[in-house]
Amino acid sequence: xxxxxxxxxxxxxxxxxxxxxxxxxxxxxxxxxxxxxxxxxxxxxxxxxxxxxxxxxxxxxxxxxxxxxxxxxxxxxxxxxxxxxxxxxxxxxxxxxxxxxxxxxxxxxxxxxxxxxxxxxxxxxxxxxxxxxxxxxxxxxxxxxxxxxxxxxxxxxxxxxxxxxxxxxxxxxxxxxxxxxxxxxxxxxxxxxxxxxxxxxxxxxxxxxxxxxxxxxxxxxxxxxxxxxxxxxxxxxxxxxxxxxxxxxxxxxxxxxxxxxxxxxxxxxxxxxxxxxxxxxxxxxxxxxxxxxxxxxxxxxxxxxxxxxxxxxxxxxxxxxxxxxxxxxxxxxxxxxxxxxxxxxxxxxxxxxxxxxxxxxxxxxxxxxxxxxxxxxxxxxxxxxxxxxxxxxxxxxxxxxxxxxxxxxxxxxxxxxxxxxxxxxxxxxxxxxxxxxxxxxxxxxxxxxxxxxxxxxxxxxxxxxxxxxxxxxxxxxxxxxxxxxxxx
Amino acid sequence: xxxxxxxxxxxxxxxxxxxxxxxxxxxxxxxxxxxxxxxxxxxxxxxxxxxxxxxxxxxxxxxxxxxxxxxxxxxxxxxxxxxxxxxxxxxxxxxxxxxxxxxxxxxxxxxxxxxxxxxxxxxxxx
Numbered sequence: 001x002x003x004x005x006x007x008x009x010x011x012x013x014x015x016x017x018x019x020x021x022x023x024x025x026x027x028x029x030x031x032x033x034x035x036x037x038x039x040x041x042x043x044x045x046x047x048x049x050x051x052x053x054x055x056x057x058x059x060x061x062x063x064x065x066x067x068x069x070x071x072x073x074x075x076x077x078x079x080x081x082x083x084x085x086x087x088x089x090x091x092x093x094x095x096x097x098x099x100x101x102x103x104x105x106x107x108x109x110x111x112x113x114x115x116x117x118x119x120x121x122x123x124x125x126x127x128x129x130x131x132x133x134x135x136x137x138x139x140x141x142x143x144x145x146x147x148x149x150x151x152x153x154x155x156x157x158x159x160x161x162x163x164x165x166x167x168x169x170x171x172x173x174x175x176x177x178x179x180x181x182x183x184x185x186x187x188x189x190x191x192x193x194x195x196x197x198x199x200x201x202x203x204x205x206x207x208x209x210x211x212x213x214x215x216x217x218x219x220x221x222x223x224x225x226x227x228x229x230x231x232x233x234x235x236x237x238x239x240x241x242x243x244x245x246x247x248x249x250x251x252x253x254x255x256x257x258x259x260x261x262x263x264x265x266x267x268x269x270x271x272x273x274x275x276x277x278x279x280x281x282x283x284x285x286x287x288x289x290x291x292x293x294x295x296x297x298x299x300x301x302x303x304x305x306x307x308x309x310x311x312x313x314x315x316x317x318x319x320x321x322x323x324x325x326x327x328x329x330x331x332x333x334x335x336x337x338x339x340x341x342x343x344x345x346x347x348x349x350x351x352x353x354x355x356x357x358x359x360x361x362x363x364x365x366x367x368x369x370x371x372x373x374x375x376x377x378x379x380x381x382x383x384x385x386x387x388x389x390x391x392x393x394x395x396x397x398x399x400x401x402x403x404x405x406x407x408x409x410x411x412x413x414x415x416x417x418x419x420x421x422x423x424x425x426x427x428x429x430x431x432x433x434x435x436x437x438x439x440x441x442x443x444x445x446x447x448x449x450x451x452x453x454x455x456x457x458x459x460x461x462x463x464x465x466x467x468x469x470x471x472x473x474x475x476x477x478x479x480x481x482x483x484x485x486x487x488x
Numbered sequence: 489x490x491x492x493x494x495x496x497x498x499x500x501x502x503x504x505x506x507x508x509x510x511x512x513x514x515x516x517x518x519x520x521x522x523x524x525x526x527x528x529x530x531x532x533x534x535x536x537x538x539x540x541x542x543x544x545x546x547x548x549x550x551x552x553x554x555x556x557x558x559x560x561x562x563x564x565x566x567x568x569x570x571x572x573x574x575x576x577x578x579x580x581x582x583x584x585x586x587x588x589x590x591x592x593x594x595x596x597x598x599x600x601x602x603x604x605x606x607x608x609x610x611x612x613x614x
Contacts (some may be wrong), residue, residue: 113489120493123500129508129515133549136556147535148560156562162580163539163555163565188508229489235496346565386489 005126008184009194015183016176016195016479019074020046022081023276025088027269029260033209040205043198044256045273047249048280049077050179051172052331055152055283056402059338064150065175070182107221113228118201121234121241125193132237135244137165140192143174147181152338155289160343168339168347172283173246193460199248200234200241203227206252206449210259211456214407219460222375223452229386239442246285247442253281254291255449260412261299261320262407271320274299275327282331287421287446289332294417296325298410359428368426371436378440392455401457408457414450418443516553523596525556530599531561531587538588538602539563540609541604542595554589554597563589566609572604 020042024030030038053073057063130140145156145164152171154161177192184191211220227233237243257277260270270347278295281288299321306314379389401408422443426432444451503511513521531537537558541551555563566581566588581588581602588605592598600608 116493119490120496120500123497123504127500127503127506127511129512132513133552137549137552141552141556141559144556144559156560159562161564162536163551163563165552190508231489231492235492250589 002310004186005188005190006220008186008188008191009126011183011185012180012191012195013063013198015074015179016044016046016050016071017078018046018081019049020044022077022079022084023049023273025081025084026077027273029263029267029270029273034212036205037209037212040202040209041256041273043202044206044252044277044280045174045197046077047134048172048253048276050074050398051175051283052276052279054175054179055172055338056334058152059334059406062151065178066150067182067185070179073179074188099390110221110225110228114201114204114224115175117228117234118197118204121200122194122196125197126190128190128193130193130244131188132245134238134244134246135196138169139173139244139246140177140189141165142169142171143177143192144169146171146174147178147290153341157342160345163346165346168283168342168344170283170288170335171338172280173244173249176249177244196244197241197385199252203233203248203252203255203448206256206259207452207456210255210449210453211459213259213263214453215456215460216464217462219456222457222459222463226455227448227452230388231386232384233445233448236441238438239445245442247445250281250284250288250291251446252447253277253284254288254295257281257292257324258298258450259453260297261295261317261324262302262410263320265316266320268319268323272327274320275324278324279327279331282328283335287418287443291417292328294414296328297322299324302406302410358469359424362427363424365427367429367432368423371426371432371440374433374436375440377442378437395462396457399458399461401454401461405457408454411450411453411457415447415454418447421446441476519594519596523592523598524554525588526585527558527597527599528561531558533560535587536562536564536585537599538566538585538605540588540605543592543596548595550591550595558589 017039021038023045024033024038024042030041033041050073052072054069057069057073058065063069085371114399114431130136142157142164146152150154152175157164157167176195180191180195181187200482204224204227208220208224211223215223232240233248234241239245241248252275257274258276260266260274263270266274274295278292282292299317303314303317303321306317377384403409403412422436423438425439426435429435503514506514509521509525539551539554542548545551551563551565564582564585583602586602588600588602589597590600590605590608
């Protein structure tokens with residue numbers, strides 16, 4: 001391994017992380033987010049921002065996709081973040097460090113485990129060529145064609161005879177690949193692999209942040225530990241962080257957007273950040289659209305209920321949901337406009353064969369039940385999911401989070417979206433068992449942030465039994481202002 | 489997880505000693521990688537080519553892998569007529585495409601001119 005790959009990977013990571021950190025410094029909603037949560041959101045926001053910027057600039061303004069455009073995308077958040085950081089330094093408004101309490105030794109062990117697993121995935125990405133199926137078939141191939149053409153409206157995508165798999169799949173992650181390679185000044189696909197690998201630590205930090213907000217520090221750490229015991233997510237090349245599939249980025253964008261919208265009293269800037277993440281989800285995979293719609297519907301429902309109950313948080317929730325919805329609407333407009341000139345081919349053609357009548361008729365089909373053996377076999381296989389699906393149901397029985405206590409119901413609804421997507425898909429296709437074999441784990445992954453949020457709420461009940469759990473619940477969505485499990 | 493992470497790091501250490509070219513040869517096989525490198529030298533980056541896959545290409549990913557490794561060169565897939573040979577008419581194989589890639593011995597890709605490739609396909613019943 002040469003210095004070139006190290007410097008290239010560092011440049012690519014700095015591009016996204018720098019832009020994302022700039023955004024988290026500018027958006028006041030992140031002012032009380034701890035360093036871990038901020039780093040997780042920074043990675044996601046950086047990829048989302050740069051991907052969205054390149055997509056829109058290339059399609060609407062016909063600006064060539066090259067190094068200068070990548071720099072132009074990164075410059076505003078970097079500069080604004082720098083100004084915000086300097087302003088905070090000058091005004092000495094850096095948050096005072098929390099009083100240090102002695103942390104149990106196991107929390108240190110947890111951090112070491114997180115670092116070890118992430119380093120392993122990163123080490124693999126830095127040294128081996130890309131070998132997974134969808135990464136080579138779709139996402140990386142599209143990135144190379146689009147980069148060569150210098151536009152997302154590449155002729156090769158639009159020419160009906162060209163052999164392009166899934167030419168109408170959204171291009172946000174291929175654009176992130178292009179940005180990484182332009183920043184690195186390289187064609188080395190190992191740099192692309194690093195971008196995907198870093199979504200794993202981002203997911204861990206996101207789960208940690210979600211757990212802290214909803215269930216307190218200790219429950220959050222235990223939930224993150226549960227995530228770190230699942231081998232499939234970091235190590236699997238066909239959907240996990242070791243490949244170039246888009247499912248892990250989608251899980252992070254969807255989960256991150258949901259987390260921001262379900263804050264107790266979100267600020268307008270939370271709505272903007274959630275909108276960026278959900279817009280990125282929409283432009284990452286086709287499944288992003290139903291997931292984004294559900295996230296927005298849940299945010300609107302929570303705002304509507306709060307307004308009905310005349311809670312003070314009602315207006316801020318409605319504003320955040322509206323801002324996020326506007327950004328998602330713009331992203332949908334971009335997707336529809338971009339797709340309209342691309343003839344579909346070498347694709348399952350779900351949309352072409354779709355009709356409400358046949359869809360509704362097939363939903364009642366018993367076909368999805370035939371997938372249960374393969375689904376159960378995969379979920380209970382320790383080499384794939386560790387002991388997670390053996391233990392999680394036991395935990396939910398022993399310490400089920402109270403359904404009426406928010407955000408439990410919202411998280412349960414969001415966690416069910418990929419399952420509903422699976423049911424819908426498996427009911428429509430003749431070879432449901434094959435589809436379940438190749439898609440089930442990835443669908444589970446897409447809904448993992450709300451699942452881990454629910455797990456954190458269950459763990460909280462174990463760690464703090466209800467009789468002693470006196471934390472007040474001031475709003476329908478119980479959120480400690482500091483994100484540390486209790487009000488300050 | 490500790491064991492698997494350690495094993496992956498140890499494997500990464502071994503891969504790190506290889507150059508990118510050596511790593512690709514180890515991952516995909518030397519014959520395939522050498523053939524792809526030769527085609528990349530001969531076929532200009534902005535070229536179109538006809539891609540004639542073996543019969544089981546969907547299972548093996550032959551065409552998909554090759555398309556990735558030759559990108560941004562642009563492929564037009566010549567598909568089999570339900571296992572009864574390939575469509576080689578003007579509509580399926582546009583005249584302005586000068587190059588074609590076929591599977592050679594052991595699935596190793598071979599670059600031919602369009603006319604050579606079509607003649608070979610017709611001779612084999614395509």
